[in-house]
Amino acid sequence: MLVTPDNITYTVDIAIRSIETLLFRITGPKRDSDTRLPITPSHTILQTNGYHYFRGVHMASSDPLILKGVPGSPYTRKMLAYLRFRHIPYQLLIGDQASHMNLPEAKVQLLPTFYLRGDDGELEAVVDSTPLIRRFETDFIGRAAIPQNPVLGFINDLLEDYGDEWLTKAMFHYRWRYQDDIITAGKILPRWSNNGVSEDKLSELGDYISKRQISRLYVVGSNDITAPVIEESYKRFLVLFDALLQRHRFVLGDRPSSADFSIYAQLTQLAKFDPTPMKLCLEIAPRVHAWTDIIDDLSGQPADEDGWLEPNRIREHLGDLLHEVGRVYIPALLANNAAIDAGSEQMETTIDGQRWVQPTFPYQAKCLQALRHSYFSLEPTDRESVDEILSGTGCAAFLSS
Numbered sequence: 001m002l003v004t005p006d007n008i009t010y011t012v013d014i015a016i017r018s019i020e021t022l023l024f025r026i027t028g029p030k031r032d033s034d035t036r037l038p039i040t041p042s043h044t045i046l047q048t049n050g051y052h053y054f055r056g057v058h059m060a061s062s063d064p065l066i067l068k069g070v071p072g073s074p075y076t077r078k079m080l081a082y083l084r085f086r087h088i089p090y091q092l093l094i095g096d097q098a099s100h101m102n103l104p105e106a107k108v109q110l111l112p113t114f115y116l117r118g119d120d121g122e123l124e125a126v127v128d129s130t131p132l133i134r135r136f137e138t139d140f141i142g143r144a145a146i147p148q149n150p151v152l153g154f155i156n157d158l159l160e161d162y163g164d165e166w167l168t169k170a171m172f173h174y175r176w177r178y179q180d181d182i183i184t185a186g187k188i189l190p191r192w193s194n195n196g197v198s199e200d201k202l203s204e205l206g207d208y209i210s211k212r213q214i215s216r217l218y219v220v221g222s223n224d225i226t227a228p229v230i231e232e233s234y235k236r237f238l239v240l241f242d243a244l245l246q247r248h249r250f251v252l253g254d255r256p257s258s259a260d261f262s263i264y265a266q267l268t269q270l271a272k273f274d275p276t277p278m279k280l281c282l283e284i285a286p287r288v289h290a291w292t293d294i295i296d297d298l299s300g301q302p303a304d305e306d307g308w309l310e311p312n313r314i315r316e317h318l319g320d321l322l323h324e325v326g327r328v329y330i331p332a333l334l335a336n337n338a339a340i341d342a343g344s345e346q347m348e349t350t351i352d353g354q355r356w357v358q359p360t361f362p363y364q365a366k367c368l369q370a371l372r373h374s375y376f377s378l379e380p381t382d383r384e385s386v387d388e389i390l391s392g393t394g395c396a397a398f399l400s401s
Contacts, residue, residue, distance in 0.1 A: 064089040068098040069112035070192045072185075072273070074171060075129045075164075076112040077296075078265035082133060085256055085298040086143050096194055129265075130160065133258050143303040145258045150378050151311040151385045155318065156257045157374050158325065158395065161367055163262030166329040170234040170277065171269045173222035176213045180275040186210040188273075221332070221358030229354050233328045234270070234277065235284060240320050242285035247317055248309070255307025256298055264295040315389045326394020327352055333368045333398055340365050368398060375399050 065083070067090060069076030083090045093101070098113075106113050106125035114132060118124045126132060137146050147153050175181050186206035190197070197205070217223065222230060241263070244251070251259040271281040271289045281289045309317055328351055335349035339360045348357045378386065390396045 064091040066091045066093065066103075066115040067112045068093045068103075068115075070094055072189050072192055072269065073111040074168065074265035074269055075110070077268040078129050078164075078261045079112050079114075079132065081264055081295055081298065082136075082145060082258065082261045084296075085145060085261075085301060085303075086136065086140060087299060088136065088140050094192070129262075130164065130258075133261075145256060145261065147252060147257060147308050149308065149311060150382045151389070152252055152257075152308055152314070154374055154378060154382075154386050155314055155322075155389065156252060156259045157371060159251055159259035159318075159321070160257075160262040161371060162325045162329050163259065163266055165364055165367055166233075166325075166332070167237070167263065167266040167270070169220050169222065170230050170237075171266050171274070172213075172220045173217065173227065173230045174234075174270065174277040175274050176210070176217050177222060177227065178276045181277075182210050182214065184273070184275055185213075219359060219361075221356065223357065225354075226351075226356050226358065229328065229351050229356060233324070233352070235280060236324055237321075238281055238285040238288055240324055242287045244317065244321060245287050245291055250307075251318070252314075253307055253309035253317070255303060256295065256301065257308075260295060264292055267292040268296075311385050311389070318389075319393065322390060322393040322395055326390075326397070330395055330398050332356065333364060336361055337365045337368050371398065 065088060067076075067079065069080070069092060071077070071094075080090070080092065103115050104123055104125045106127050108127055110127040112127070112129070114126045115123045116126050126135075133145065137144055146156060175185050186209060189209060190202045190205040194202075248254055250256045251263065267281075267288065270277040271292050272278060278289075331349060331351045332347075335347045335351075335356070339345075339347035340362060345360055346357065347360050348355070350356065375383065375386065387396065387399075390399075
């Protein structure tokens with residue numbers, strides 16, 4: 001529970017807690033109960049005469065999914081873009097709107113929160129974008145965002161994870177390290193959640209949020225030691241992703257996948273909102289800046305099955321980006337997992353030739369477990385294809401069980 005200063009009213013306290021939910025997804029200490037392991041559906045999905053059968057509950061295809069989120073939450077943006085591409089209708093509750101609707105509470109307060117029918121027909125609050133996408137891929141037919149080809153599917157899993165768990169470090173780092181970014185976030189974040197509060201109270205709330213989040217930079221690994229690694233990695237990513245987009249429109253070819261929505265999500269903040277990384281993006285990779293706008297609404301994008309690249313072309317298209325993943329994210333995953341296995345509350349390793357120190361992150365140990373599970377679930381011939389794609393990139397290091 002967030003404790004507010006004594007001179008902030010209850011109304012502002014509600015606004016703070018609404019803002020806090022978008023930050024839990026990054027700061028992470030309550031995420032231990034989440035899971036990233038693949039979801040195995042226990043139900044059959046049919047579509048007849050314009051209706052979906054959703055987890056055993058008859059649901060008109062025009063009935064929207066209900067979710068709570070805010071524009072400053074990358075994971076809200078990820079899911080909204082995904083839903084638009086899939087043509088899945090939704091109703092978005094921004095800020096504290098959900099508090100007036102008698103909706104269930106999620107066990108872990110994250111954004112976005114979806115309110116979905118369970119097997120008993122009752123609404124339940126469900127969080128975490130990656131398993132939600134896997135659930136919706138099963139529950140809704142057509143315009144899939146995860147390739148059926150298992151080799152492409154694994155590469156998609158890996159790059160979606162990189163966006164969700166590594167690029168977010170850059171987002172949080174830039175937002176709360178540099179003065180222009182701190183000022184911008186402090187002004188705008190409270191107003192996304194509750195615009196009905198007075199200017200004085202919103203200003204006070206913005207100062208409070210900024211001070212709190214600056215004090216929590218260490219949680220995602222942003223500190224004086226790691227700052228150069230984070231910033232150089234972001235700049236390299238911009239160059240690499242710009243080059244990738246010159247070859248194809250999306251990560252896996254000419255059809256978007258969940259990896260695109262993951263990367264897009266962080267870019268909605270890095271390339272489009274926070275001043276310092278946005279300036280870098282405009283200078284280094286204006287194509288990436290423009291791509292972020294395009295991905296926002298792909299409802300008119302064709303979803304032809306031949307839009308995916310063939311597995312034998314993946315290395316040529318994605319090799320440089322996979323090298324970057326192996327250069328920074330995989331070492332962080334492995335060091336975090338080793339520290340947790342050793343019972344340590346802090347991980348220390350070398351990333352890109354430089355020292356890296358941060359608190360351990362139990363959720364990312366589950367990310368590693370999920371990726372390994374995905375890899376070892378592949379047929380032997382598909383694992384061989386993945387091994388060939390990842391050879392020499394540094395990514396293969398995490399595949400040993």
